Amino acid sequence: MWNKRRDEEPPKPYAPSPSPAPVAPSPIEPKKEITPVSSMPMGKFEPQSPAGSASIGKAVKVVGQIYSKEDLYVDGEIEGTVEALEHKLTIGPNGVVRAGVKAREVVALGTIQGNVEAHEKLEIRKDAKLVGDIRTARIIIEDGAYFKGSIDIVKPEPAKPGAKPPQAAAPVAAPASTGATPPAVAHASVGGPEIKR
Numbered sequence: 001m002w003n004k005r006r007d008e009e010p011p012k013p014y015a016p017s018p019s020p021a022p023v024a025p026s027p028i029e030p031k032k033e034i035t036p037v038s039s040m041p042m043g044k045f046e047p048q049s050p051a052g053s054a055s056i057g058k059a060v061k062v063v064g065q066i067y068s069k070e071d072l073y074v075d076g077e078i079e080g081t082v083e084a085l086e087h088k089l090t091i092g093p094n095g096v097v098r099a100g101v102k103a104r105e106v107v108a109l110g111t112i113q114g115n116v117e118a119h120e121k122l123e124i125r126k127d128a129k130l131v132g133d134i135r136t137a138r139i140i141i142e143d144g145a146y147f148k149g150s151i152d153i154v155k156p157e158p159a160k161p162g163a164k165p166p167q168a169a170a171p172v173a174a175p176a177s178t179g180a181t182p183p184a185v186a187h188a189s190v191g192g193p194e195i196k197r
Contacts, residue, residue: 052071053070053071053072053073053088054070055072055074056072056076056095057075058094059076060077061076061077062076062077062079063078063080065081065082065083066078067083068087068089069086070084070087071087071088071089071090072084072087072088072089072103073090073092074090074095074097074110075094075110076094076096077095077096077097077098078095078097078099079098081100081101081102082100084102084103084104085104085119087103087104087105088103088105088107089101089103089105090106090107090109091107091110091111093110093127094110095109095110097110097112098113098114099114100114100117101115101116101118102117103117103118104118104120105119105120105122106121106122106123106136107122107123108128108129108145109125109127112128112129112131112132113131113132114131114132115132115133115134115149116132116136117134117136118134118136119137120136120137120156121136121140122134122139123139123142124140124147125142125145126142126144126145127144127145128142128145129145129147130149131146131147131148131149132148132149133149133150133151133152134150134152135152135154136154137153137154139151139153
C-alpha cells in the first residue's frame with residue numbers, strides 16, 4: 001500500500017553495473033607468536049665457561065679478595081688475596097697478581113708478587129716471575145723462570161679415615177714380690193703422666 005508507486009514503475013532496461021576497481025591482493029602477514037615473559041626477577045647470571053673454569057680477562061683489574069669454588073684462570077691484574085683452596089689457579093702470561101695466594105695447585109705463566117701456598121703442586125713456567133715465599137708439597141721451576149724468596153716443602157697429610165680416641169696404656173703387671181720395691185710405672189692419662197710407686 002504505501003509502496004504502491006514503486007510497484008507501478010516499469011522496470012528499467014538492464015544495464016551492466018559498473019565494475020569496482022581491481023583490488024590489489026594484500027600481502028599475507030605472518031602470524032607473530034607471543035612468547036610468555038615472566039615478571040619474576042632473574043637469579044644470578046652465571047656464565048658457563050667452556051673449559052669448566054672461571055677466568056679474569058687481561059683487561060680486568062680486581063682489587064680485593066677473591067674466593068673461588070672452581071678452577072680459576074687469571075690473565076688480568078689482581079691486588080689483595082686469592083683463594084681457591086680445592087682448585088687449580090693459573091696465572092696467564094699477561095696476568096699480574098700482587099696478592100697472597102692459596103690454592104690446591106698453582107701454575108704461574110705471568111707475574112706473582114706475594115706469598116704462595118699450594119697444597120699439592122706449584123709450577124713456575126719458563127717466562128714467569130715469582131717474588132715471595134712458597135709453601136708447597138711439590139714444586140717445578142722451569143729453566144728461564146725468575147724466582148726470589150724461600151721455599152718450604154711440606155709433606156701432604158694423609159687422609160684420616162676417622163678420628164680414634166687415644167687408647168689408654170694397659171697397666172703393667174707388677175713383678176713377683178721379692179721383697180724389693182717395684183720400679184716406677186708411668187701411665188698415660190688426660191691430665192698428664194701419673195707415676196705410681
